[in-house]
Amino acid sequence: MSDYHEPVLLQACIDGLNLQPGGTYVDITFGGGGHSREILRQLGPDSAGRLFGFDQDADARVNAQAIGDSRLTFVASNFRNIKRYLRLYKAEQVDGILADLGISSHQIDTPERGFSTRFDADLDMRMNQQADRTARQVVNSYPEPELHRILGMYGEVTNARTVAAALVSARSNRSIDTVNDLKNALQRYAPRGKENKFFAQVFQALRIEVNEELVALEEFLEQVPEILKPGGRLVVMSYHSLEDRLVKNFINKGKFQGEVEKDLYGNDIKPLQSITRKPIEATPDEIARNPRARSAKLRIAEKI
Numbered sequence: 001m002s003d004y005h006e007p008v009l010l011q012a013c014i015d016g017l018n019l020q021p022g023g024t025y026v027d028i029t030f031g032g033g034g035h036s037r038e039i040l041r042q043l044g045p046d047s048a049g050r051l052f053g054f055d056q057d058a059d060a061r062v063n064a065q066a067i068g069d070s071r072l073t074f075v076a077s078n079f080r081n082i083k084r085y086l087r088l089y090k091a092e093q094v095d096g097i098l099a100d101l102g103i104s105s106h107q108i109d110t111p112e113r114g115f116s117t118r119f120d121a122d123l124d125m126r127m128n129q130q131a132d133r134t135a136r137q138v139v140n141s142y143p144e145p146e147l148h149r150i151l152g153m154y155g156e157v158t159n160a161r162t163v164a165a166a167l168v169s170a171r172s173n174r175s176i177d178t179v180n181d182l183k184n185a186l187q188r189y190a191p192r193g194k195e196n197k198f199f200a201q202v203f204q205a206l207r208i209e210v211n212e213e214l215v216a217l218e219e220f221l222e223q224v225p226e227i228l229k230p231g232g233r234l235v236v237m238s239y240h241s242l243e244d245r246l247v248k249n250f251i252n253k254g255k256f257q258g259e260v261e262k263d264l265y266g267n268d269i270k271p272l273q274s275i276t277r278k279p280i281e282a283t284p285d286e287i288a289r290n291p292r293a294r295s296a297k298l299r300i301a302e303k304i
């Protein structure tokens, strides 16, 4: 499966789930199924356990079929719908949930998906190929202040205002339809010597917007306390600070902003208890083998 995606921090994720024989688990970002395969293996061959694998990318389904394990149910849906689907499958509460956020190597390495700055292709960037909104629509139709906000917030692009204005000016001549159209429109705004970083930030911003990544993550996290059994584990791997901040705040404070609420006795009111004081990161060895592991931050929590 490593052609599709090499799983990151594999054993740390499995340890974080604290697998119980016969337990029910959810891998909400199935991808190549690298983590799922290992969950099934470590649940043991005779285990009556169950695993649900969510992915909004139709390409992931074949990887679930390739595993061919009757304990695995593939759910072709956005993980923001997790509660609804678990109810449908009569698994209202589960023992552990794993999230390995972002895009897979398969998605970024498939030129026509438009995720990569390395290939020319339509500006698409949808994880779910059935979704309505593409990066092309975002770039060509969003008002300038919106583009400014997205580039600044989601991409942490330092000259976001200038870049937004440049997009609006370029598209008034000719629509920006491809990766190369976008790069050509912005080339002169890329800081000298930091072009790769600049375009990576612009692409990240567009990708987050196209796929509503932060909104989906918030919606998912809000459902976690209800769908985890007491003592159940939440294991989340994020790859940029915006995601990690949401995960960290939700685990530590039970909400995304502000301070944790207290009861009359001064006890914290929050549904999860952090298991990792600091996020777990990949070792230099793993990063050398799999550069994608470089920015991974793994957080583990338990339902109180």
Ligand SMILES: C[S@@+](CC[C@H](N)C(=O)[O-])C[C@H]1O[C@@H](n2cnc3c(N)ncnc32)[C@H](O)[C@@H]1O
Binding pocket: 005, 006, 007, 008, 028, 029, 030, 031, 032, 033, 034, 035, 036, 054, 055, 056, 057, 060, 077, 078, 079, 080, 100, 101, 102, 103, 104, 105, 127, 216, 217
């Ligand atoms: C980093 S990859 C996961 C790789 C996987 N752990 C493995 O070992 O192969 C992330 C996957 O999650 C999917 N994904 C991201 N956001 C999603 C969402 N909101 N709902 C459903 N799937 C999502 C992507 O389509 C992608 O296939």
